[in-house]
Amino acid sequence: MATVTVMHRQPALWRQCHRTAGIGVCRLHTSSSSASSKEHYKVLVLGGGTGGIAMSARMKRKLGAENVAIVETSEMHYYQPIWTLVGAGVKSVAASGRPTASVIPPGVKWVKSNVREIDPDTHTVRTDNGMEISYQYLIVALGLQLHYEKIKGLPEIDDWEEFKIGSNYSVQTVEKTWSALQNFKEGNAIFSFPNTPVKCAGAPQKIMYLTDAYLRKTGKRATANVMYNTSLPVLFGIKKYADALWEIVKNRDIQVNLRHNLVEVRANKQEAVFENLDNPGETEVFEYEMLHVTPPMGPSPVIKGSSLADEGGWLDVNKETLQHNKYPNVFGIGDCTNLPTAKTAAAVAAQSSILDRTISKVLKNEKPDTKYDGYTSCPLVTSYSKVILAEFDYSGQPLETFPIDQSKERWTMYQMKADVMPHLYWHGLLKGFWGGPGPIRKILHLGMK
Numbered sequence: 001m002a003t004v005t006v007m008h009r010q011p012a013l014w015r016q017c018h019r020t021a022g023i024g025v026c027r028l029h030t031s032s033s034s035a036s037s038k039e040h041y042k043v044l045v046l047g048g049g050t051g052g053i054a055m056s057a058r059m060k061r062k063l064g065a066e067n068v069a070i071v072e073t074s075e076m077h078y079y080q081p082i083w084t085l086v087g088a089g090v091k092s093v094a095a096s097g098r099p100t101a102s103v104i105p106p107g108v109k110w111v112k113s114n115v116r117e118i119d120p121d122t123h124t125v126r127t128d129n130g131m132e133i134s135y136q137y138l139i140v141a142l143g144l145q146l147h148y149e150k151i152k153g154l155p156e157i158d159d160w161e162e163f164k165i166g167s168n169y170s171v172q173t174v175e176k177t178w179s180a181l182q183n184f185k186e187g188n189a190i191f192s193f194p195n196t197p198v199k200c201a202g203a204p205q206k207i208m209y210l211t212d213a214y215l216r217k218t219g220k221r222a223t224a225n226v227m228y229n230t231s232l233p234v235l236f237g238i239k240k241y242a243d244a245l246w247e248i249v250k251n252r253d254i255q256v257n258l259r260h261n262l263v264e265v266r267a268n269k270q271e272a273v274f275e276n277l278d279n280p281g282e283t284e285v286f287e288y289e290m291l292h293v294t295p296p297m298g299p300s301p302v303i304k305g306s307s308l309a310d311e312g313g314w315l316d317v318n319k320e321t322l323q324h325n326k327y328p329n330v331f332g333i334g335d336c337t338n339l340p341t342a343k344t345a346a347a348v349a350a351q352s353s354i355l356d357r358t359i360s361k362v363l364k365n366e367k368p369d370t371k372y373d374g375y376t377s378c379p380l381v382t383s384y385s386k387v388i389l390a391e392f393d394y395s396g397q398p399l400e401t402f403p404i405d406q407s408k409e410r411w412t413m414y415q416m417k418a419d420v421m422p423h424l425y426w427h428g429l430l431k432g433f434w435g436g437p438g439p440i441r442k443i444l445h446l447g448m449k
Helices: 012-016 050-063 080-087 174-182 203-217 239-251 345-363 411-429 438-444
Strands: 038-046 068-072 076-078 097-099 109-112 115-119 124-127 132-140 144-146 187-193 224-230 255-257 260-266 271-276 283-287 290-292 297-299 330-332 376-381 387-392
Touching: 038 050, 050 068, 050 132, 050 345, 050 411, 080 174, 080 203, 080 376, 080 411, 132 345, 174 203, 174 290, 187 203, 187 260, 187 271, 187 283, 203 224, 203 290, 203 376, 224 260, 239 387, 260 283, 330 345, 345 376, 345 411, 376 411, 387 411
Parallel strands: 038 068, 038 132, 068 109, 132 330, 187 224, 187 290, 224 255
Antiparallel strands: 076 097, 115 124, 124 132, 144 297, 260 271, 271 283, 376 387
């Protein structure tokens, strides 16, 4: 889930806001930060976010550390799913990150640079620091790109806190959500959802529910209008969970405006402009006391500019094996791919297990036999103590781990979201040991699911 920086002249806050996963150096592995040289590796991993680190760990065990290299440039790796709770004041942003030195597998070669060009025809990758790296197998885990700059007026705002704007999608802006929430007095608290693919599609409304809960706790809810303006025609893509969420928004007097896409922020007036997607060109202006922005998102420019991309610019992979549809020695994982499922860390976990098996078969010149079913998960935080754990597959049907109705708000699921999942992430998924709850699901459902 890592990306390449877009070259736009913008205020200082924005120059680091485009990266969607933390990555960095490792004190226990060899590294290279600047050189003009050629190197070759059996497996080259592009991106040091969740998918890149997990697959590096798996490939190290499979082939030996000396045969694996990873390309990334950031010094820190962040567990981004916890940013929902950071924005609500429950967790600290510092607790969400660790030096990538501590998560890149020891012995794996680290190239501290951005990927500049991928040439799958010559099996070569070029980096911004002048290196040319050839590979036998390539794993692309470059994440997606955040495009705050596509919202008119937003890039010109140097001080988000002054104008009561926040966003849980960036390490630079997540704490500003908490600031805006604390400084709320009265008026509209607005939460947006863009007209693009996004990662963690439940996150824009999770912070909305937490805001509602915080305002009730602090006695401000009576003078607040909590509003969810989403570009989607539905509240949530899976009906079972959407039905439950509709009950919650009705019971808590939350206003939902479907097919509304944020196109402009007028910070000096504290106004947000939304386009009505059912009547293109028609806009509606909302005053706000607090604004949470979910930015438009898109594919990595490096992938988009290569022959690896599909028509939309996403990595074109087989949805069952994660092997590239044109180049059999190229594989993809995570947000950068065109897999028709929700882009989440839970999806990456399930994909890592499948991709590990796929590569094992390819190394033996055998046909991949394990199929990814599109499993993904979204722990929908609905208060400071409750979560609806949504789990589903390619077909949009629930694929639940526990033999209970997961569309109900539960304290136990909140504890899992807040405390169990981070531990599983750092010590299971990134180490290449956690491949999703599939085996647990089979046991709990007596092998029938």
